Amino acid sequence: MQLVLVLQQRPHTQSHELVAWRVPPVDGPRQSAVRAVELRAAMNLSHTRQVGFSLGQRARVSPAILRRKEGDKNVERIPDFSERDDMPWMVRASVVSGPTTAVLGDGLRTTARTAHTSGTLNPPDQQPVRALQLFRQESAVVTISIPFGSVRGETVRSPFGDAEQFLGITYAEHRGRFLAPGAPPRWSGLLDARLYGPACPQEPSRVIGWKTHEQRCLHLNVWRPADRQAKAPLPVMVWIHGGAHLYGHNASPVTAGARLAARHNAIIVTPNYRLGALGHLVLDHLLGPHYADAANVALLDLVAALKWTQRAAPALGGDSGAVTVFGQSAGGANVAALLAMPAARGLFHRAVIESGTGDRAQSRDYGRRRTADLLALCDLDEQQAAELLTLPVDQLIAAQQALVHSRNPRRPNMDITFQPTLDPHTLPSVPVDAIAAGASSDVDLIIGTNRNEASGYVPLDTPDDAVDPSLLPLLARADFPHVDDLPTRLSERLHLLLGRPARPGELVEAYLAEQIYREPSQRLLDARRTAQGRTYAYLFTWNPPHNHERRGAAHSLEIPFLFQTHDLPDAREEVGTAPPQGLADALGAYWTSFARTGVPTAPDQPRWEPYVPARRATALLDDPVRMADDPLRPVRELLARP
Incomplete structure (x- = not known):
């Protein structure tokens, strides 16, 4: 052709x-x-x-x-x-x-x-x-049989050897808008799985050139190494994409699993799940118990994907007793929610939360108010709520985005308008509280953040006169009303960590990074103090030379290194033209060895010590990797919430 x-x-x-x-x-x-x-x-x-x-x-x-x-x-x-x-x-x-x-x-x-x-x-x-x-150039066709039918995929090449990929496999029936997913479909004949499926509906600017489809988006992709000489089953790693619970999909070139599978001998699974109002909308108070799951159908989609993975793993050459769920940002928050969900119990054995939080769960009262606001933006009242079931999806997404934008008038961080919601059946308590009470105590867990998580909101090199001098005091008074002169104290502690005075943009970025990402992750780490499973902490600190003054170790920067896609043009804007291969080798080895055994190890890299609150051992993921105890202690102690 x-x-x-x-x-x-x-x-x-x-x-x-x-x-x-x-x-x-x-x-x-x-x-x-x-x-x-x-x-x-x-x-x-x-x-x-x-x-x-x-x-x-x-x-x-x-x-x-x-x-x-x-x-x-x-x-x-x-x-x-x-x-x-x-x-x-x-x-x-x-x-x-x-x-x-x-x-x-x-x-x-x-x-x-x-x-x-x-x-x-x-x-x-x-x-x-x-x-x-x-x-x-035609690829070699691969055919496998899984419990739901026969699948045709193909062999793809990578710098680390060949991998086999199977794309767009439906993992659950879409039973209707706002309803929990159904059972996985079965088929006769041969399912052609050589094309990615559509994304779930979301703001169009987030998926330019990519199809979305409400009923056909509950699918997943699978990659496995083509050379499977080892007789032992392979670890299975299920990736949950981020995107503020509003956008994202499973077909990004940066998170394609072929390279990670071939390089580190693992099976990679990447599911889609419903987003925004289609994934989290409280409706049972208006439409009755049939819609009791509407508040968390996104999480139930992920549970369905994990059930599919458990059943298909042996046929794929995977170990159904070594399933790891890992996710970043909103995907990390979803991992924390899965740790707290009764329905997810036993479906995975290890977990990784990258730049996520265990605090993210809205009350049902908040959810009801959000539903009322969304109805108003759709020109509907609560008596007309049933019209949401048939409203054209593009109109629903437009109203959803108008609601999100209306809730972000001043603060530079996004108000996470749609997110997991407390519900007696699907999510009985806030994940961090459930974990502190022993939920998923036997699951091994890695938790970490990137050093400059908030540089996407406030670039580190923001000119001094472009930073509103009232912003940081405003944020500090709202979050710490009883702490005097917090901005000055933060400036002093950043000076200690940086070895020089911090610029205004750096001060605001450090505050937001701590409050939005690091402090919630720290609380989640400390909630595991009595867990039976092992717990590990990391801080990703590598700065891209071309962008270190502006972005630093920014949100999401670790992802292309983890997936071994750091040399692709899709990653170049963030990682630059000469990203260190050694860092990618370390991340891939640490994550996949953790998936295999529960202990993160990497050749020629330091031993990663487990986290305990008395020491706070932390892997500093950089080139080279280092280990440190409580590396950001001055800022952590100042901004820790009571």
Whole structure:
């Protein structure tokens, strides 16, 4: 198959837009494979031109319009990346120059929905129109039988060896809006699992070029190493994506599991789950007990995914007695909620909470008020609540986003409007309280944060005159009404940690990072003081050289290192062009050995000591990794909540 793209220079700029494309006809059953692509990177129009693009999930240019002929009509549309083929690609770039073509040559062959290349073109002149040609390379087909039917996947290549991937497998029936998921579907014949499925409905700007579908989004992806010579079953790791409980999906190139599976001999599972109002909306007081689960159907989706994993693990070559659930940000908060949920008991044996919290659970009274506010934004009253069941999903998402924005007028951190809700059946108590009382005591647990979690809200290098001088005192008075002159005391303690005076932006960032992420994680660590299982703490401290003054060790920065995708263009904006391979090796080894045995170990890395409140041993995840006791003690003690 061949896909031809034509890029046209924008007037008076050095960037290009996609102005035409075509898929020449080919023989065979998969003729209509590719529907769209993403242009990555503006092009340099000097004599030496750099080309960079990918078949990826997120648009990097404000949206290119695809113009093509359908019959006698010219059709315009925004790229829809979910419709493209999922085969590996080999890339060829060329410059169109009248009757002649200067060809760059073959590019990099990659796998699994993304193809990346860069090269240098030395054209005979400065022609502004170029064509990029992509040739599909077929992958080896893999067929397996699981308890629900037979599945066809494919082998994909990685720098660490081949992996087998099975994409978009439905793990539970979608029984209806606001209803708990049903049983996993069964099928006869062969299920083709070579394409990612749609994302769950969310704000459109978060999934540009990616399909969403309310009824068909409860699916998961599986990766396993292709070379499974070991006779022992492999550990199974279930990843829960983040996104403020509002957005995200299981098809990000950065969290594709092929590399982690191949490099560290584990099975990786990535489920979708319902988001926002579709995942957390209190309705039983208006619609009756049939909708008693509506407040936490997102969590029940994850329980269903874990049940599917338990049943399928042996057929996949996995150990159903060594299932680890790990998640970041809102995904980490969901992991904490699963630790507290009776319905999740026994479905996993180890857990990792990255930049999450155990405090996140709203009261039912709050949930009822939130429902009333959402109804008002939908031009409905409580007597019309049943209309939410059939309201077009895009209208529901628009009202949801209006509600979220209305609750963030001043504070730089997002008010988590939709989140797990206290419920006597699904989530009886706040996760940190349930864990302190012994919930999931036998589960081994890793908990940690990144040093500069809040630099996405307040960049570290924010100019002094751009920081509202009233902001930090305002936040401090609200959170610590009985503490005098907290900003000055925080400044003194940061000076001690940094070895220099802290800038205003650094002060606000440190306060927010502590209050939103670190202090809740600390409370969760301390709640495990009597747990039977082992507990470990980490602080991710690596600073990207290109961005250390602005972002530092920012929220989510550890993810590409963990998934071994730190060298992909999708991660480059955060990690830079030369991220340390040693850090990726350490994170991958620590996490997968923990999944296998409950003890995080890594070759040529220091021994990770368990956490106990008297010592607070913490792994400092950097290049190199170090161990320290209570590394941020001055700030922790100042901002600890009573």
